[in-house]
Amino acid sequence: MLENRTRIEKLISEEEIAKRVRELAAEIAADYPEQSITLLGILGGAATLTVDLGRELWKLGMHNVIEDYMAIESYGAGTESNGAPRITKDSKLPITGKHVILVEDIVDSGWSLKALRELLDTRGAASLAVLSLLSKPERREADVEIDYLGFTITNQYVVGYGLDGDEQYRNMPFIGVLVADDSQTA
Numbered sequence: 397m398l399e400n401r402t403r404i405e406k407l408i409s410e411e412e413i414a415k416r417v418r419e420l421a422a423e424i425a426a427d428y429p430e431q432s433i434t435l436l437g438i439l440g441g442a443a444t445l446t447v448d449l450g451r452e453l454w455k456l457g458m459h460n461v462i463e464d465y466m467a468i469e470s471y472g473a474g475t476e477s478n479g480a481p482r483i484t485k486d487s488k489l490p491i492t493g494k495h496v497i498l499v500e501d502i503v504d505s506g507w508s509l510k511a512l513r514e515l516l517d518t519r520g521a522a523s524l525a526v527l528s529l530l531s532k533p534e535r536r537e538a539d540v541e542i543d544y545l546g547f548t549i550t551n552q553y554v555v556g557y558g559l560d561g562d563e564q565y566r567n568m569p570f571i572g573v574l575v576a577d578d579s580q581t582a
């Protein structure tokens with residue numbers, strides 16, 4: 397039986413990602429002088445980015461950084477987005493009174509971010525900003541704001557640097573497009 401083959405086309409290199417993460421860290425360090433912040437990474441896609449960003453912030457002198465994580469259930473295609481997202485893992489620490497930066501891997505339709513933001517808005521953070529490594533504006537349905545954005549990409553399915561295709565490729569150090577390879581016959 398024939399297997400569906402896929403191959404990966406490099407889109408954003410490891411070096412480009414590292415450079416952009418350093419730039420975003422510098423923006424954050426300038427925006428939060430003398431403040432402690434909580435990086436709230438959304439698992440599993442934003443785990444890689446949260447760790448790298450946290451380290452860059454340290455190098456810039458931000459030694460008061462908490463890294464915490466949440467996991468939410470993603471909506472399937474066509475699923476109604478109203479109501480709170482299902483939290484499968486909540487943050488370890490309360491965010492009340494904290495300066496929080498929500499760290500996402502990618503904003504696609506925007507529904508996940510919108511729901512997550514609405515939920516976090518009820519938790520009394522001192523401030524809540526959103527950072528996303530990637531954004532696909534062509535796909536946007538929900539009105540969401542991204543305060544710190546890594547890269548804008550076109551409407552393609554990407555993997556690597558935390559992003560998965562069926563839970564695979566998260567450990568790939570660069571970002572690539574997953575394309576069906578029809579050249580395989582046999």
Ligand code: IMP
Nearest residue numbers: 502503504505506507508553554559560
């Ligand atoms: P949204 O609610 O449509 O914005 O979906 C956001 C979530 O879908 C992201 O946090 C990812 O987990 C997933 N996602 C969307 N596009 C991609 C992609 O190109 N590659 C991997 N995951 C994606």
Ligand code: MG
Nearest residue numbers: 438439441501
């Ligand atoms: Mg996600």
